[in-house]
Amino acid sequence: MLDVLGLRKVHGPDPDGPPAVADLDFSVAAGEFVAILGSSGCGKTTMLRCLSGLVPPTAGEVLLHGAPVTGPPKDMAFVFQDYSRSLLPWMTVRRNVAFPLRYQGVTGPAARTATEEALAAVGLAGRGDRFPWQLSGGMQQRVAIARALAYRPKLLLMDEPFASVDAQTRAGLEDLLLEVRERYDITVVFVTHDIDEAVYLADRVLVLRPPAHVSLAVDVDLPRPRHQVDTKRLPEFGRLRAELFAALDGGGRDAAAPAPSPADAG
Amino acid sequence: MSTERSPALRRAGLVALELCVPVLLLVGYGLWSHRALDFYFPPLGEIAEVFGRLWLFDRVPGDLLPSLVRMLAGYALSVVLGVGAGLLLGLSRLLRTAAEPVVEFLRALPAPALIPFALLLFGAGDGAKVFVIVLGAVWPILLNTIDGVRGVDAQQLDMARAYRVPFAARVLHIVLPAASPRIFAGMRTSLAIAIILMVVSEMVASSNGLGYFVLESQRSFAIPEMWTGIILLGVLGYALNWVFLRVERRALFWHRGARGRLGTAGPPGRRGRAARPRSAPSPEVTDA
Numbered sequence: 001m002l003d004v005l006g007l008r009k010v011h012g013p014d015p016d017g018p019p020a021v022a023d024l025d026f027s028v029a030a031g032e033f034v035a036i037l038g039s040s041g042c043g044k045t046t047m048l049r050c051l052s053g054l055v056p057p058t059a060g061e062v063l064l065h066g067a068p069v070t071g072p073p074k075d076m077a078f079v080f081q082d083y084s085r086s087l088l089p090w091m092t093v094r095r096n097v098a099f100p101l102r103y104q105g106v107t108g109p110a111a112r113t114a115t116e117e118a119l120a121a122v123g124l125a126g127r128g129d130r131f132p133w134q135l136s137g138g139m140q141q142r143v144a145i146a147r148a149l150a151y152r153p154k155l156l157l158m159d160e161p162f163a164s165v166d167a168q169t170r171a172g173l174e175d176l177l178l179e180v181r182e183r184y185d186i187t188v189v190f191v192t193h194d195i196d197e198a199v200y201l202a203d204r205v206l207v208l209r210p211p212a213h214v215s216l217a218v219d220v221d222l223p224r225p226r227h228q229v230d231t232k233r234l235p236e237f238g239r240l241r242a243e244l245f246a247a248l249d250g251g252g253r254d255a256a257a258p259a260p261s262p263a264d265a266g
Numbered sequence: 267m268s269t270e271r272s273p274a275l276r277r278a279g280l281v282a283l284e285l286c287v288p289v290l291l292l293v294g295y296g297l298w299s300h301r302a303l304d305f306y307f308p309p310l311g312e313i314a315e316v317f318g319r320l321w322l323f324d325r326v327p328g329d330l331l332p333s334l335v336r337m338l339a340g341y342a343l344s345v346v347l348g349v350g351a352g353l354l355l356g357l358s359r360l361l362r363t364a365a366e367p368v369v370e371f372l373r374a375l376p377a378p379a380l381i382p383f384a385l386l387l388f389g390a391g392d393g394a395k396v397f398v399i400v401l402g403a404v405w406p407i408l409l410n411t412i413d414g415v416r417g418v419d420a421q422q423l424d425m426a427r428a429y430r431v432p433f434a435a436r437v438l439h440i441v442l443p444a445a446s447p448r449i450f451a452g453m454r455t456s457l458a459i460a461i462i463l464m465v466v467s468e469m470v471a472s473s474n475g476l477g478y479f480v481l482e483s484q485r486s487f488a489i490p491e492m493w494t495g496i497i498l499l500g501v502l503g504y505a506l507n508w509v510f511l512r513v514e515r516r517a518l519f520w521h522r523g524a525r526g527r528l529g530t531a532g533p534p535g536r537r538g539r540a541a542r543p544r545s546a547p548s549p550e551v552t553d554a
Contacts, residue, residue, distance in 0.1 A: 052428055071430075078428035085421040089524040090443040098431035099439065133524040151429060 001187055002028040002051070002155060006060035009046050009212075015058055021045040021212040024060070030154075032045065033181065033188045037195060044191045048159050050060035051189065052078050064155065073128030073155075074104075077148035081160040083140040087132040087147075093119070094128030097147045104151070111114050118150035119143075138169035149180060156181070158190045162197070171228050174201060178226060195248065199240045200226060207247045216247040216258060271390055308490040315492040325479070330498070333475040336392055337464040340399025348404045349449060352411020353437065356445070362412065369408070377402030377459075378466050385471055393469040395475075402463045410452030416447025419420040445519050450514045457510055461503050476502075 007024040010017045020043040028034050049055045051062055053069040063068040063078070072078075075234075080086040089098050093202040098115045101107070106114060110231060119125055119236055122142040132140050136206040148156055158177075162170045178201060181188055192198050198205045198221055220240060231237060296310035306405045321330070341346025355362045355369075377398050384394035384401075416440050476499055485494035 049424075051505060053426055054428060072428045074430065076428070078425065080421060080425060082421060085419050086425045088440065088443070090446075090520040096440075100431055103429070103431050103435060131520060131523055133520075133526075147429075202418075 001030040001065060002189070003063040004051065004060070005063065006048070007050060007057050008059040009043075009050050009055070009064065010058045011046075019058070019211045020150035021050065021057070023213050026206055026214050026217070028155075028187060030187055032183060033190065033201060035192060035198035036207055036208055037192060037198045037244060038208035038210075038212065039193055042208050042210040044193075044208050045159055046068075047208070047212045048109060048189070048191050052076060052157050060070075067090075070174060075152070075154040077151045077156050078117075079141075079144050079148050079156065079158040079161045080177065081163050081166065083137065083144045083161075084132075086144055089133055090124070091131075092128060093124065093130050093132060093135070093143050096132060096143055097128075097150050100147065100150075100151055114150045114152070117144040119266045121149055121183070122146045122176060130182075136169075136225055137172060138165045141165060141169060141173060145173075145177065149184060151186075153186060156186045156188045157177045160192055161190075163193070170197075174217065175228065178199065179222075182225075183259055195241055195244045196232070199237060199244065200228075205240075205244060207244060209248075216244070218243060218247075218261045226243075279317070284460075292409075298386055306489055308493065312490050313497070316490040317497065320491065321498055327347045329474050329476055330478045330502075332392070333464055333468065333477070334502075336395045336467075336475070337399065337460050339392070340396040340464070341403060341457065341460040343396065343400045344403040344407055344460065345453060347400065348407025348452065348456070349411050352408045352445075352449075353415055353441065355408075356412040356415025357437070367461065369405075372401075373405045373409070375401075377463055382465075382471050390471045390473070393465065395472070398467045399460050403460040406455040406459070407452040407479050410448040410455075411445060415441055418444040418447070421506060446542060450518060454514070457506060458503070461499070461506065463501060498536030530534055 004024055004026050007021055008019055009021040010019045021059055024047060026034075035161055036047070046055075050057045051069070053062070056070070060129055063071045064073050088099070091099065097118055098111050101111045101114060113236060116125070116128070122145050124142055124146060126137065127135070127139070130141060135143065141164075144161070161177075162173050165173065174197065177188075180186075188201075190198070190201060199222070202220050205220060206214045207218075207220045209215040222234060222236060222240075282482070292310065295307075295448050298311045300311075346438035355365055378399055381394070381398055384397045388394040388397060422444065423436060424442050426440055431439070464475070468475035469481045472478040476495055480492055480499070482497035483489070483495060
């Protein structure tokens with residue numbers, strides 16, 4: 001469905017400058033949930049902006065359904081990390097969700113139905129008249145997800161969407177995401193720096209190392225539906241977690257770190 | 267800490283305190299002018315009597331209305347021009363760079379200096395006065411609009427672009443609302459400037475209006491009349507500002523809400539503010 005071919009992105013006018021994304025190749029199959037795992041500053045936000053067509057790549061190509069992406073494609077939705085900056089505070093929750101629909105030719109009763117359905121799907125039925133700033137952080141991010149769902153995307157790009165909420169809320173949002181992607185049959189590309197989150201959510205995890213390129217791809221064969229406690233208790237979860245941790249950390253940064261003292265090894 | 271008083275009582279107390287000083291000043295002036303018998307400071311009673319005779323409502327159509335019409339026309343034109351040009355200049359760096367020297371020059375020019383030219387251009391009618399008002403009042407709106415437009419959160423625009431919202435709709439539904447707090451700040455400054463320039467322009471080559479009335483009264487030594495004109499101007503400015511603040515409060519409701527300054531006037535069922543970002547190991551570099 002989505003093919004990234006030799007993607008390279010250099011900031012600034014000099015195409016030979018230090019790249020943020022270099023030689024990035026991967027594909028995402030229809031219906032797949034791919035988590036892209038990378039530490040801070042490894043270029044994953046830049047990569048996602050190239051994927052979404054928000055910025056043009058310096059070299060290489062992004063193909064969606066085989067066609068090159070030159071601008072934001074029609075059936076793609078984007079959920080940003082910072083809900084407080086991607087929701088519009090002068091619009092009610094309902095208007096925020098419905099805002100993009102008008103420009104897709106979805107108006108009147110169809111737009112109303114799509115909006116209310118999406119709000120219900122994220123558990124915000126009846127909160128449409130509130131303003132985003134009257135909701136908690138987790139609820140605001142649910143509004144952003146509802147906006148994406150109402151848009152009826154085939155592909156959902158998410159840029160560390162749950163990094164700004166507390167752990168409890170985060171677990172709830174993760175399960176909500178898995179549930180709605182099942183229901184709406186959406187392909188998801190999910191960027192995160194959290195190993196547990198990547199393993200818990202994804203069918204496949206790609207580890208990005210700077211400048212952004214895939215240094216490891218791991219299939220996650222954990223059974224679905226996943227469960228916050230049971231899934232994370234599986235030996236396979238721990239194994240994947242350790243493998244990804246090593247891959248993420250394997251750049252030698254901690255090679256000389258002292259071994260854990262006997263007291264810590266429990 | 268006396269925090270137990272009811273909000274209504276507190277409000278009443280504050281209003282009383284607010285009224286206290288003006289009332290004291292008026293009473294003080296009344297007592298003093300009654301004894302002073304100063305030609306330039308007529309007794310309060312006389313001023314009040316003349317005020318009632320002139321402005322309720324004899325001279326309203328002849329002087330107050332023309333002034334108001336000029337002021338509001340000039341102000342409205344300033345808002346339209348300032349916001350329109352401010353959007354263009356705020357959105358386009360090229361245009362902004364090209365226009366900056368001219369804008370800075372015209373802004374530095376005291377608008378009354380152009381009254382003689384305006385008279386040549388438009389004659390002594392309303393056109394010249396509206397021209398002068400616009401020339402003075404447009405700048406705060408223009409400059410604030412430019413700043414407001416430039417300060418729009420890039421992520422809001424990215425969001426709209428990712429959802430394929432067309433450019434015109436992005437300007438109308440994101441840039442304009444996001445800039446509106448700044449635009450209102452500029453409009454508020456411009457309102458005061460518009461009133462000043464209305465008076466000044468009416469004092470030069472005019473045959474009616476409040477500015478004309480004050481100057482003519484002074485020239486014919488009708489001192490109480492002169493004072494009533496001045497008082498009326500003060501009342502007018504106060505009233506216009508009051509109306510403006512009401513409009514602003516309504517229009518920027520969301521702005522105060524988003525900043526957690528809605529107080530008790532907010533809608534019911536307010537939830538806690540947005541959770542602070544989790545303490546991540548180190549913040550993601552937003553390399554945008």
